[in-house]
Amino acid sequence: MxxxxxxxxxxxxTDFEEIQSVLISDFDDFWNSETLKNELKNNNSYYIVAKINxxxxxxxxxxxxxxxxxxxxxxxxxxxxxxxxxSALFSSIINYAKSNNVKKITLEVNENNVPAIKLYKKFxxxxxxxxxxxxxxxxxxxxxxxxxx
Numbered sequence: 001m002x003x004x005x006x007x008x009x010x011x012x013x014t015d016f017e018e019i020q021s022v023l024i025s026d027f028d029d030f031w032n033s034e035t036l037k038n039e040l041k042n043n044n045s046y047y048i049v050a051k052i053n054x055x056x057x058x059x060x061x062x063x064x065x066x067x068x069x070x071x072x073x074x075x076x077x078x079x080x081x082x083x084x085x086x087s088a089l090f091s092s093i094i095n096y097a098k099s100n101n102v103k104k105i106t107l108e109v110n111e112n113n114v115p116a117i118k119l120y121k122k123f124x125x126x127x128x129x130x131x132x133x134x135x136x137x138x139x140x141x142x143x144x145x146x147x148x149x
Contacts, residue, residue, distance in 0.1 A: 004052045006085055008092045011047035011059060016040055019056050039063075039072060048092055050076075050085045060089040062097060062105070069097050071107040074116075086119055094123060094146070103148055108134070108141040120144050 020033045039045045039061055050058040058076040062069050071093060076085045097105055108131065109116050125144040134141035 006057075006088045007051045008048055008088055009051070011040060011049045011061075013040070015049045015056060015059075019059070036061075045072065046093075046096055048089060048096075050089050052080070052085075058085040058089050060093045062093050064097070064100060064102060067101055067103040069100075069102045069105045071105060081115075086116075087122075090119060090123055098148055105146045105148065106143060107145075108143050110135050111140045111142050117142065117144075 016033075016037060020037075023033050023036070036047075040047055042063065044065060045061055045063045047059060047061040049056050050060075056077070057080040058074075060074040061072040063072050074086060074089050074093070076089075094105065105125075106128075107120065107125070109120065111117075111130070123146065125146045127142050128145045129143040131141040131143065133139070
């Protein structure tokens with residue numbers, strides 16, 4: 001898979017229908033499909049998919065209000081992790097935000113999700129806060145932010 005080309009495009013309804021039945025099994029720690037479908041209909045949200053050989057291997061979403069944005073998801077298929085997909089998605093989402101005059105991007109991540117935290121730090125995100133027992137009443141959430149000049 002390392003030599004495969006990752007194609008990034010805006011998520012379509014067809015893409016959503018393709019992944020709807022495997023959201024929980026192939027993309028762990030994800031919302032239900034109805035929540036994602038509602039996000040796709042939101043005018044402030046922008047979702048992208050990563051495809052390899054026409055198969056969806058990941059997706060990401062951002063919600064923008066004025067000049068601030070929250071990264072809602074960045075998810076890579078379990079069997080496709082550690083192959084650059086997350087970085088490609090993250091880079092595309094950040095570029096989208098920059099091109100839409102966003103000045104600040106925030107996200108939250110489970111403090112136990114070390115690979116994700118490393119990815120976010122690689123892109124310049126810094127920890128600004130912590131939410132105690134945010135995930136399932138046990139795991140803490142780290143709030144991270146990127147200021148764009």
